[in-house]
Amino acid sequence: MVVVGFIGLGLMGKPMAKRILSAGYKLVVHSRSSPPVEELANLGAEKASSPKEVAAKAEIIITMLPDSPDVKKVVLGENGIAEGVRPGSIVIDMSTVSPMVEMEIAEELRKKGVEYLDAPVTGSTMGAESGTLTIMVGGSKEAFERALPVLKTMGKNIVHMGGNGMGQMTKMCNQVAVSLNLLGTCEAILLASKAGLDPKKVIEVIGSGAAGSWQLNNLGPRMVERDFRPGFKVEHLVKDLRIVREVTSRLNLPLLGVNMVAELVKALEQHGYGSEGTQALITVLEKLATHQVGSK
């Protein structure tokens, strides 16, 4: 049986690691904080003291970390994966990070005879728990095929998008659409409210037609109820849109809309909403408009 390593047992990583374990794989885990490590150990996972140790014990090593520097450090840093990994193993980064960083890391690991896949996900913690994540994969087709059985324990819609970095590129396309649909949701609801309409009724009426979007139908009602609990946190969208801007700058691609949303979401974080859900974007637009939608 393939031994799987998992590094980064955060909000997403922990339920993902649990799914691998309950699918019957032998699992070796490591994380910065110890409670989730203990939780996985109690379920039968083996604890490792460093990414290096995880890599030495596993043939498929998965990382799920906050940002590009974390991934770089865990893979290429001191006591990192690269120090322990055996030729022929596959390292899979499921974090959402810069495609350029993924290409760099892939290059380094290739020198050691190790395959690297970038495989960011969508579907939030609920998808992680139920094993229904969408997984967008960049890297060689061969490594993708070998990793597929393990990825299938975590996701439903698992697609090979191209070479190294292309999983992350796909995730960035996702975040571009998310961002503008979110802004559209805010503006439509703000107009409805200011015009004296019942914003929830408006969402119901327009949500099933050409104006419909996941953002409108799922986050719209929460904006009206002033329910800013996070499904997806503002600080994560800030990070993702920073990556979008790195990518589009690199590609010399002027994208006016998503750049505007990036500025608004940064302003939202500055206003103290970093750990709230992205539906809190409505508050920044309300400040500009001196009009507030709905009430708790």
Next chain:
Amino acid sequence: MVVVGFIGLGLMGKPMAKRILSAGYKLVVHSRSSPPVEELANLGAEKASSPKEVAAKAEIIITMLPDSPDVKKVVLGENGIAEGVRPGSIVIDMSTVSPMVEMEIAEELRKKGVEYLDAPVTGSTMGAESGTLTIMVGGSKEAFERALPVLKTMGKNIVHMGGNGMGQMTKMCNQVAVSLNLLGTCEAILLASKAGLDPKKVIEVIGSGAAGSWQLNNLGPRMVERDFRPGFKVEHLVKDLRIVREVTSRLNLPLLGVNMVAELVKALEQHGYGSEGTQALITVLEKLATHQVGSK
């Protein structure tokens, strides 16, 4: 049986009028061009030489016209509805026009003891043909109830949104969300293409999750195929966003996103795409980016 009048047998009006006729209502019709009038007459409708004559013969008079000045002229102008309409009748404007104009017209008709409803629709010509339009209605609740059986011949989702103008306000909220989802679709696809991804594959992968929207799933593939045949014409979106800007200016509501899209869609019209579908917006972004998505 209630006699229904219908003025404006264009792309939307003609199939809508046909539905009323085939539901068994006696129908009196008038339109600027004669072929659709003859077509309806052949199906059993009575021809009238002016809006005034339609109004004199019907108790429920429906208008489906291009823009605010057209509606104002047909209702309040020479030989208009107001000259022929009997007290107790209901006039229903199903065009997409300015909420402020609808409030003015309602005020004028009220003086004659005539109720007015603004009842714009969404769902395109396909919805008009199948009688599955969404109809957003502004005006008195009583007039709404009386008009409902006739509206039901044309639509499925028929909702009373508030007083006069509120149907149009709801339609404007719809167009705000449509516009930003459309921009999000363009930018996501442009990024996918420029990054070297297969844009259609990206749409498939991200379209069912948090990035999903009607615009992405329906217009995205057409952008990639360079299929700019109109479902909804650019010139109509230009008009609708002009109304959105009139409304938001009146409400002192700064909506950054939709204003940007309004400028881009106007540029698109200037480039000669007025009678193409709104998915042609991608061409304006491509000009800015000096990169073209897909091919025919």
